[in-house]
Amino acid sequence: MQLDSVRPRDLVLFAVMCAIWGLTWIAIRAGVEVLPPFFFAACRFLAAGPILLAMAVLAGHRLAVPGHWFRLLWTAMLTNTLCYAAAFWGMRFVPSGFSAVISEALTPVAVFVVALLARQELFSRTRFAAVVLGIAGLLVMFEGRSSIDPSPEALAGTLAIVVGTLSFCIGSVFTRPLAQNLPALVVAGWHCVIGGIGLALMSIVMESPTPALFGAFADPWILASWAFLVLCGSIAAYTIYLRLLDAWGPTPAIGYSFVSPAIAVAAGVLVFAEQYTPTEGIGALIMLTATALMVRTVGK
Numbered sequence: 001m002q003l004d005s006v007r008p009r010d011l012v013l014f015a016v017m018c019a020i021w022g023l024t025w026i027a028i029r030a031g032v033e034v035l036p037p038f039f040f041a042a043c044r045f046l047a048a049g050p051i052l053l054a055m056a057v058l059a060g061h062r063l064a065v066p067g068h069w070f071r072l073l074w075t076a077m078l079t080n081t082l083c084y085a086a087a088f089w090g091m092r093f094v095p096s097g098f099s100a101v102i103s104e105a106l107t108p109v110a111v112f113v114v115a116l117l118a119r120q121e122l123f124s125r126t127r128f129a130a131v132v133l134g135i136a137g138l139l140v141m142f143e144g145r146s147s148i149d150p151s152p153e154a155l156a157g158t159l160a161i162v163v164g165t166l167s168f169c170i171g172s173v174f175t176r177p178l179a180q181n182l183p184a185l186v187v188a189g190w191h192c193v194i195g196g197i198g199l200a201l202m203s204i205v206m207e208s209p210t211p212a213l214f215g216a217f218a219d220p221w222i223l224a225s226w227a228f229l230v231l232c233g234s235i236a237a238y239t240i241y242l243r244l245l246d247a248w249g250p251t252p253a254i255g256y257s258f259v260s261p262a263i264a265v266a267a268g269v270l271v272f273a274e275q276y277t278p279t280e281g282i283g284a285l286i287m288l289t290a291t292a293l294m295v296r297t298v299g300k
Contacts, residue, residue, distance in 0.1 A: 022263025078171030080195020137286025
């Protein structure tokens with residue numbers, strides 16, 4: 001399938017998803033600097049899940065999913081509970097730029113390999129070349145931004161981000177059968193509810209949260225970060241991702257990994273007046289080329 005034969009609506013949705021997930025790193029970092037990571041992640045998903053399920057009901061969908069509960073449960077634990085518990089915890093100890101490099105470089109490789117092993121995709125030299133090209137562009141873009149101090153805390157944080165990324169990738173590939181058989185709003189809603197409950201239990205056991213923590217949301221920056229993650233990161237972007245996972249397959253849908261970092265850097269320039277170097281521009285062009293190559297493989 002050629003790029004011009006992909007539905008324009010899907011391309012627009014893909015661009016929206018990339019833009020949103022390119023900004024979530026900033027919102028996550030803002031939240032975990034003030035609140036315990038499992039608590040903050042649980043607040044995100046336990047707010048998003050009921051909203052998604054309500055939207056599903058309004059759209060005329062049934063919330064009961066007989067025959068799919070077990071897969072819903074364990075994929076939600078992978079994509080929402082373990083993934084975000086590890087990522088939110090790890091980002092307390094490593095810079096958001098380094099977190100993005102680790103996560104976004106590992107994601108397409110892991111999804112590509114897991115999808116092949118699960119026989120959801122056939123090997124494609126074009127797709128493999130796109131993955132390699134995208135990672136190269138990512139490393140070029142973040143050259144100079146991705147170093148960390150080799151402290152035990154930073155190394156533990158890096159390992160946590162790797163674990164969280166792999167968890168999301170494995171869960172995503174095995175979520176595709178759900179996305180093919182159930183409405184995206186239903187899958188996204190139950191994933192958020194189940195994942196949020198898991199995160200809440202982890203917070204209760206490991207963080208001993210108190211009602212006083214909710215007072216942090218009086219801070220406009222924390223409230224805005226949480227609202228962005230709920231409304232945009234979970235409700236909008238994750239629903240789009242499930243739609244593309246069904247329509248495109250795991251590896252092309254994960255192509256956001258090559259666009260979101262460029263958006264994150266551009267946001268830093270526009271919002272925080274960060275400097276943007278020619279090297280970063282070259283890296284961004286390489287990643288966009290890899291994304292276009294990846295999308296061209298849809299249906300192959």
